[in-house]
Amino acid sequence: MGAATEAILWGPAREWVQNRNPGSELKCRAGSGQATYHKFDPHSRRHTITYGRQMVMAKFGGASSQGWLSTREIQGRDYFDGEVSTCNLLAHTCCHEFAHLLQNVSGERLHGSVHNAAFYRILDELHASAGAAAVRAFLLEKSRQQGIELPQSIMALVDVRDQMARFAVGDTVQFGHAPRQREGRIIRVNRRTCTVQGTGRWRGARYRVPVSMMRHSR
Ligand SMILES: [Zn+2]
Structure with a gap:
């Protein structure tokens, strides 16, 4: 997921970000727990996106996928045709965190208002452009190479x-x-x-x- 974010999302956006904020870089890392978040350190000008290992594991199960914001976003905003699968959830999570980066750079991350209208404008754009689909394809390709099965079947979510x-x-x-x-x-x-x-x-x-x-x- 880190490689997908860096190659597919950061790659094309990098110049735009650096024009606004010279010298800024992105580093993606794996965290041990569920916590998944974007952070910006103004001193080193480094953006960090952390993907929690337990978040990834939870998205392999229908019951454990239920409570996540990403599940509600896919269904509620019709991302990936509203289909909730492990593959779509993980690809969407990359887009969600990267949208926070773009939101931060454009100065729209306001205290107490993180998932605001500006955030969803950015996230909608990532899905409407080829970004989200490219992340999804990247994740499928890489997991296939590594012999990991990334389920694409639609999860049976309880209402x-x-x-x-x-x-x-x-x-x-x-x-x-x-x-x-x-x-x-x-x-x-x-x-x-x-x-x-x-x-x-x-x-x-x-x-x-x-x-x-x-x-x-x-
Ligand atoms: Zn968020």
Whole structure:
């Protein structure tokens, strides 16, 4: 994904970025956890995009792909014809992070407003131009060379509304994974998440939990 971002997305944009911000470079790296993000260091003028290994693993499973913003973006904005597959999710993630880089360079990354209209204008553009499709083709080609199967089949995603219907205010739920598993009681049911008031060890804390990460505790 790093190589795809550097070759396919950064390659053609580099000159434009450097005209605005001389000497800036991009380095992509793999992180160990789920965290996937773009960062810019104004001193070294280095953009860094980190792709979390666990984020990649999660996108190989239908259930674990559910909660991600990239899944909602592909479906909601009709990227790759709205088809959610591992291959499309990973290609889209490259575009999403790179859109943050372009957003940052164009001065549209505002505090407290990260996924704003300017961001989606850039992301739409990456999908409408050949960029996103080229990233997808690159990922398929490279994984084939390395003997990794990158699934292109459409994932059977459970409708979020069906999932939400299983939860109600007052339910006791668990969320997160050991050793960070937490417990609480639902105090509000939102559109895709529940607001959970921590109980026991987590009393006093409040969480907004995606429905896919939540289960009833017994
Ligand atoms: Zn983002």
